Amino acid sequence: MDILEIFLTASFWTAAIRIASPLIFATMGELICERAGVLNLGIEGIMVAGAFTGWFGAYMGMGLWGGVALAMATGMLFGLVHSTLTVPLGLSQHVVGLGVTLLATSLTYFCYRVALPEVTSPPKIEAFQVWEVPVLSEIPVLGPALFAQTPLTYLAFATVAVVAYGLYRTPLGLAIRAAGENPAAVAAQGLSVTGLRMGAVIVGSGLMAVGGAFLTMSAFDSFFFEMVNGRGWICIALVVFGAWRPGKALLGAILFAAFDAFQIRLQQTPLGAQVPYQIFLMLPYFLSILALVAMSRRAEVPAALMVPFNRGDR
Amino acid sequence: MRLEPIANPSMARTLVPPAAALVATVVIASLLAMVAGGNPFRVLGLIIEGAVGSRFALLETLNRATPLIFTGLAVAVAFRAKLWNIGAEAQLYAGAVMAVVLGTGALAWPAFALLPTMAAAAMLAGAVILLVPALLKTRLGVDEVVTTLLFNFIFLLFVSYLLEGPMKDPMGMGWPKSPRLIAEARLPRIVDGLRLHWGFGLALIAAGVVWVINTRTTLGYEMRAVGQNAEAARFAGIPVGRVIVKTALLSGGLAALAGFSEVSGLKGSLTLDLSPGFGYSGIIVAMLALLNPLGVVAAALFVAGIFVGADSMSRAVGVPTYLADIMLATALLLMVLAILLTRFRILRE
Numbered sequence: 001m002d003i004l005e006i007f008l009t010a011s012f013w014t015a016a017i018r019i020a021s022p023l024i025f026a027t028m029g030e031l032i033c034e035r036a037g038v039l040n041l042g043i044e045g046i047m048v049a050g051a052f053t054g055w056f057g058a059y060m061g062m063g064l065w066g067g068v069a070l071a072m073a074t075g076m077l078f079g080l081v082h083s084t085l086t087v088p089l090g091l092s093q094h095v096v097g098l099g100v101t102l103l104a105t106s107l108t109y110f111c112y113r114v115a116l117p118e119v120t121s122p123p124k125i126e127a128f129q130v131w132e133v134p135v136l137s138e139i140p141v142l143g144p145a146l147f148a149q150t151p152l153t154y155l156a157f158a159t160v161a162v163v164a165y166g167l168y169r170t171p172l173g174l175a176i177r178a179a180g181e182n183p184a185a186v187a188a189q190g191l192s193v194t195g196l197r198m199g200a201v202i203v204g205s206g207l208m209a210v211g212g213a214f215l216t217m218s219a220f221d222s223f224f225f226e227m228v229n230g231r232g233w234i235c236i237a238l239v240v241f242g243a244w245r246p247g248k249a250l251l252g253a254i255l256f257a258a259f260d261a262f263q264i265r266l267q268q269t270p271l272g273a274q275v276p277y278q279i280f281l282m283l284p285y286f287l288s289i290l291a292l293v294a295m296s297r298r299a300e301v302p303a304a305l306m307v308p309f310n311r312g313d314r
Numbered sequence: 315m316r317l318e319p320i321a322n323p324s325m326a327r328t329l330v331p332p333a334a335a336l337v338a339t340v341v342i343a344s345l346l347a348m349v350a351g352g353n354p355f356r357v358l359g360l361i362i363e364g365a366v367g368s369r370f371a372l373l374e375t376l377n378r379a380t381p382l383i384f385t386g387l388a389v390a391v392a393f394r395a396k397l398w399n400i401g402a403e404a405q406l407y408a409g410a411v412m413a414v415v416l417g418t419g420a421l422a423w424p425a426f427a428l429l430p431t432m433a434a435a436a437m438l439a440g441a442v443i444l445l446v447p448a449l450l451k452t453r454l455g456v457d458e459v460v461t462t463l464l465f466n467f468i469f470l471l472f473v474s475y476l477l478e479g480p481m482k483d484p485m486g487m488g489w490p491k492s493p494r495l496i497a498e499a500r501l502p503r504i505v506d507g508l509r510l511h512w513g514f515g516l517a518l519i520a521a522g523v524v525w526v527i528n529t530r531t532t533l534g535y536e537m538r539a540v541g542q543n544a545e546a547a548r549f550a551g552i553p554v555g556r557v558i559v560k561t562a563l564l565s566g567g568l569a570a571l572a573g574f575s576e577v578s579g580l581k582g583s584l585t586l587d588l589s590p591g592f593g594y595s596g597i598i599v600a601m602l603a604l605l606n607p608l609g610v611v612a613a614a615l616f617v618a619g620i621f622v623g624a625d626s627m628s629r630a631v632g633v634p635t636y637l638a639d640i641m642l643a644t645a646l647l648l649m650v651l652a653i654l655l656t657r658f659r660i661l662r663e
Contacts, residue, residue: 041459088315091650094398094459098597099647106639113634114350233463278475285464292461296454310317
């Protein structure tokens with residue numbers, strides 16, 4: 001197959017949107033946290049926990065949406081742990097975030113082993129099926145990519161719209177953004193910086209977990225160790241790449257996923273077969289670092305990101 | 315809710331919260347052991363017995379602590395200057411690769427010349443690995459947390475490529491592993507017949523050296539100043555960027571020694587499972603040690619004991635060995651909280 005032809009196939013764009021979906025959920029989650037002023041490095045572990053609980057809920061007969069809800073609740077619980085330690089107590093967001101990732105990951109693996117002690121290959125569930133939007137899905141190339149996906153992908157796009165509207169068009173969104181830029185001003189308005197920040201971290205963590213659940217409930221139909229594989233860290237890079245704006249972050253996630261889908265297909269071309277496969281697998285991580293470097297000059301970091309707010313010491 | 319600093323914390327104030335954190339960790343671990351169908355007293359007893367209950371167990375713990383001392387020191391040095399090096403895993407593998415490059419016959423030198431050369435080359439490799447994120451941070455303001463984390467994935471894939479390609483052992487029956495090190499490239503055992511190698515001695519020396527650097531040198535003072543308040547340090551005439559780069563070189567070099575010591579002292583060759591996350595566990599070690607280099611030795615022994623003990627407990631009663639990771643993550647979170655409580659009072663408003 002000619003390399004440029006890859007971009008004209010519907011399957012390529014369909015794969016790109018599918019790969020982007022978990023990243024979109026988790027990136028929106030991280031974006032909400034950071035706009036409120038909290039860096040959430042628990043993202044990687046929370047995605048692992050969401051991947052397990054969503055799949056396990058469905059496996060135990062809660063239904064697919066029940067699994068998604070369980071994943072979201074799990075994520076929110078870890079968000080509560082994270083935000084309690086980092087917001088009112090003002091502990092290091094780096095240390096707590098890494099601690100939450102380690103805790104969520106090890107708890108997940110522990111629960112998996114306890115719940116399924118005897119299995120060598122994990123059981124499968126009946127995952128989300130593709131749901132084709134009538135008429136629209138018949139548009140050439142982009143139709144299947146955008147309108148022949150699983151319901152969770154549609155939900156991912158809806159999430160971006162809700163987050164963008166919520167952050168920029170509602171008083172609550174203004175307050176959250178202000179908590180990340182100028183918390184003293186928020187407090188002066190009589191609003192609780194602590195409440196806003198904790199709420200943002202809890203909701204954001206819930207979205208991260210749904211991103212993880214996408215992997216086990218839509219992209220695949222089973223839970224594997226190491227399946228999140230650094231996607232959380234990539235989402236943190238995507239938030240920076242998207243300059244902390246939902247629309248741009250969505251674009252970044254799709255670009256990134258398109259690149260990922262491209263390298264998978266490139267591996268199968270005669271040219272690609274001559275290159276060690278590890279080089280291809282490295283590319284997404286390199287791309288994330290490059291994105292960070294490219295954006296470093298004009299990054300619009302929320303002014304109070306990682307700055308604890310204590311009303312005592314104004 | 316408000317935090318109020320305590321001017322002169324009492325003895326009880328300083329000791330009770332950390333002790334309570336440890337007790338809470340043990341309680342949580344016991345509950346989880348019960349969930350997994352084990353008797354908590356037996357599970358905890360087996361962990362302690364598996365860690366220190368016999369000469370074999372004790373030596374195993376010391377061996378496991380060795381790489382953790384190196385990565386713990388690497389993290390402690392970096393975090394003290396607020397350089398968030400989460401990439402000790404990649405730096406460890408860089409050191410391991412260097413040990414294989416020089417130690418499999420490329421240099422046919424006697425051990426007294428070869429081993430120091432390998433150690434120095436390993437440190438250099440690890441330092442270079444961390445230099446890139448450090449320069450990106452000082453020159454372009456790119457956050458090093460994400461870059462060092464992503465480098466872990468990149469470097470592990472690179473090692474995987476090496477082990478399946480140029481560095482593959484032709485006698486390895488197709489397994490992705492490196493050739494074995496020559497005899498001169500192996501770190502000798504401290505006492506003949508006991509399975510403990512000089513990597514442990516080197517780790518203790520490294521801890522002493524870092525302690526001297528921290529407390530007795532200008533660099534150590536500058537690193538702390540940059541960590542406490544970079545703006546103030548700059549105002550006082552400290553070249554902040556240069557200090558961060560020096561910190562990175564030291565930190566990366568220390569983490570790489572873990573890889574050198576594992577390959578040259580313990581395993582004798584490089585495989586992809588050389589490190590079961592020693593780089594990440596180093597963060598826990600450093601935090602439990604409050605970033606103090608001598609404390610790192612104690613914390614590494616504690617963390618290694620939990621891991622080794624949990625392995626043997628898991629073999630005996632079938633409670634998953636991930637219990638160890640949960641205990642350590644819980645201990646980390648509760649300990650940072652406990653340290654806060656030793657210095658601040660929480661007031662309700």
